[in-house]
Amino acid sequence: MNTSRLQLTTRLARLAAPPRRSALSHSRLTPSWPPIATTTLTSRRCISEPAYQPPQPQQPHPPTPPKSNPHREFYYTFGSPVLKVFLGALFTYELLLFAWLKLENIELARDLKGQVAALEAQLAELTQRK
16 A cells, blocks of 8 residues: 555656756747646545636726716807807908908099099199190
8 A cells, every 4th residue: 555655646746846848848838837737635535726817807897978067068069050150250250341441442542543633634734834
C-alpha cells in the first residue's frame, strides 16, 4: 500500500509541477500553465478546484434620459417659427432700406439735374449779354 501511495504522490507532484518549456512551446497567447483544474488529494477524497476565471466586464448602465430644460423645450418647439419671423423681418427691413436709398438717389439726381439746368441757363444769359 505504501508503494501505491508513493506512486500516486509522485504522479501528482509531476502534474502539479510546471512543465518544462522549450523555445517552440513558449507562447503568451496560449499558456499551458496553470492547468485547467487543480486536484488536491486529502484523506480519501479528491477535491477539484476550478481554474481562475477572469472577471466578466460589467454591462454599461442604460443611458438615463436627460432632464428637460424649459429653455431648450421652448426653442425646440418654437425655434423654427421664431427664426422664420426673424428672417422675414430682416428681409423686410433690408428691402425697405434699399427702396428708401433708391428713392433718395432718384431725388438727389433730380435736384442735381435741376441745379445743372439752372446753372446752364445762367451761363447762357451771361454769354448773351456780352
